[in-house]
Amino acid sequence: MINVIGLGYIGLPTALMLASHGAEVVGTDCNAALVDRLNAGRTTFKEKGLDELFEAALAGGIRFTTEYQRTDMYIVSVPTPYDKFSKKVDAGYVVAAVQELMKHCPRGATVVIESTVSPGTIDKYVRPAIEAGGFTPGVDIHLVHAPERIIPGNMVYELVHNNRTIGADSKEAGERVKACYASFCQGEIVVTDIRTAEMTKVVENTYRAVNIAFANELSRICRHDGMDVYEIIRICNMHPRVNILQPGPGVGGHCISVDPWFLVGDYPKLAKVIDESMKTNDSxxxxxxxxxxxxxxxxxxxxxxxxxxxxxxxxxxxxxxxxxxxxxxxxxxxxxxxxxxxxxxxxxxxxxxxxxxxxxxxxxxxxxxxxxxxxxxxxxxxxxxxxxxxxxxxxxxxxxxxxxxxx
Ligand SMILES: NC(=O)c1ccc[n+]([C@@H]2O[C@H](COP(=O)([O-])OP(=O)(O)OC[C@H]3O[C@@H](n4cnc5c(N)ncnc54)[C@H](O)[C@@H]3O)[C@@H](O)[C@H]2O)c1
CATH class of the missing domain: 3.40.50.720 (NAD(P)-binding Rossmann-like Domain)
Known part of the structure; x- marks a missing residue:
């Protein structure tokens, strides 16, 4: 049985996908109103293909509850905001979820952190929480990080077709979790170590943020001197090695406008381009x-x-x-x-x-x-x-x- 902890934009479609592909799944969320709504047969947000997936998961026997389960695999997908002052990741939700699941999980269980975290977060916050619960990571708890890449608006398609990264302490744990995701994921699934997996996810979103910032900055330069930014980008993109994004009104969502700050918070003296890019997008x-x-x-x-x-x-x-x-x-x-x-x-x-x-x-x-x-x-x-x-x-x-x- 898999217990998915946190049934928001990421946890819910993941739980539904697993349940509709043969896994026994229980979805747990601390928000009782959200759980009630799911138990009443209604999804909690609008997303292409989600209602059909929900039906398939119900047919596959998925259950929703506010209670953590006793099982051998947990997938944690709770929020990871950033601290507005330090810019560092706020791992509080992840730690709280891990502390709670420790009260229920048997020895030998696998704990998959899906939430996006900055490199080193699992070592710094999750391992100590597990040790404080009387378990030894790598011995009687297997820790895995499986960050998610799906984009709202095309989540159901991307869950099936995206490539994935899995970071694990041991090859066996990584392969076990890979097999679980491979039940529905047709993309390539790379198994690596935890810190590499943490870093890749943050770097991917940072790459996007920096490139958007470049386009936004061009829009301001062009506006300042009466040039047409769209025409300029169109022509530049005819160059075989140039691919500039389009400017826009800013950046939102819980990934591109948040995750790059983790690197600024952790490496303030090194992450200069990232810092400026985030400020550009925010302004x-x-x-x-x-x-x-x-x-x-x-x-x-x-x-x-x-x-x-x-x-x-x-x-x-x-x-x-x-x-x-x-x-x-x-x-x-x-x-x-x-x-x-x-x-x-x-x-x-x-x-x-x-x-x-x-x-x-x-x-x-x-x-x-x-x-x-x-x-x-x-x-x-x-x-x-x-x-x-x-x-x-x-x-x-x-x-x-x-x-x-x-x-
Ligand atoms: N939304 C995206 O597009 C996206 C994409 C990729 C990765 N991510 C990452 O996935 C993670 C989850 O994001 P989301 O958008 O699904 O967040 P969300 O806010 O939509 O959902 C999180 C859910 O977790 C629940 N929760 C919080 N603490 C809990 C606890 N201790 N026990 C049980 N439930 C708890 C909340 O009630 C909420 O329903 C974040 O780390 C985010 O950065 C998000």
Whole structure:
């Protein structure tokens, strides 16, 4: 039996995938409301293919509970935020989960940490927690790190098709866990040591963050001197060894905007490019706010009630708002004691989650002179006609209408 601890964006699809491929799975989460919802037969977030996977897992006998189980394999996928002051990983949730599972697990069990952690976290925090519980890692507990790479919006496909990394103390434990993931994963699964696995995951997200920061920085340089950043990137990318990403309104989500900070926190004197990149990405919403002001001025719009932000999530076609550029922008406004701009997101139409959010596209457009596209949801791509006649500031460079403003 596998006990998956933490049933959020990563733990739930992983548990469902395992259960729908023949494993006996119990999913445990400390959030009783979340467990109740799953037990009532409803998934907890919107994701392509998740409901079908949920049905298959139910047919495979998956159970959900708030209780930790006594079993020979645990997969821990609880949050790993960063400490805003030190920038270091906050391993508190992982340690709490490990401490709790120690009260239940038999000798010889395998504990897989799926949560993203900075290199050395398992040695520094997880091993001591296990030893304090009376176990010896490598002898009567087998520690494994299996970081996850899936992207919200395409999680179910990527769970099956991505390559994976497994870090383990021993080859046997690594191969055992590899066999477990191989029940559903068709990608290549590399087995390595724990610290290498920890580092690879953080490096992958850091690579993405640095490259996004480069594109964002180009958008500012080009704006400063009236150059077209998109045309410049398009031409540069015709070079056989250049592949520049697209600039955007900032970076959100719980990976790219978080994990690179772990390296800055742990290696402050060494991680210079990373530090600057993260600061660049974090200040991009401020650049967007300045552009809004500039465009309003140029268009003669003086009343900010006539300007609306489209999209609250951190990326298109998902309902995840964590660290989203729109929320960062609204927070900036509030910090300056300004009234938040009107917002709308087609993924949040039941009840408002931020001040001045409206729940229908019609009421969003009503009375607006200017629309700022923060997220490229499929919904807006089907509704360009509704924006005709308005001033459009498109931070994603997706709007096909004439006269659109860009970063
Ligand atoms: N979301 C992503 O796109 C993504 C991608 C790759 C890796 N990751 C990593 O995966 C890990 C999990 O992220 P997530 O997005 O699934 O987080 P999440 O916040 O969506 O889910 C975490 C769940 O863990 C539960 N939990 C917290 N402490 C617990 C405990 N002690 N016992 C039982 N349950 C507990 C919470 O109630 C929550 O439901 C993080 O380390 C994250 O960095 C996330």
């Amino acid at each position: 991009q919403p401020e650049f967007v706010l300045e552009r809004i002001h500039e465009i309003m001025k140029a268009a003669g719009i003086t009343d900010d009630r006539r300007v609306g932000l489209y999209g609250l999530t951190y990326k298109e076609n998902v309902d995840d708002i964590r660290e989203s550029p729109t929320l960062q922008l609204l927070e900036l406004q509030q910090r300056h004691l300004a009234r938040p701009l009107k917002t709308f997101d087609p993924y949040f139409t039941d009840r408002p989650i931020v001040e001045n959010q409206v729940l229908s596209f019609d009421s969003f457009l009503e009375g607006l002179d200017m629309v700022v596209i923060m997220v490229g949801h499929e919904h807006i791509r089907q509704n360009w006609d509704r924006l005709r006649g308005k001033v459009i500031f498109d931070t994603r460079n997706i709007c096909p209408l004439e006269g659109v403003h860009h970063l």
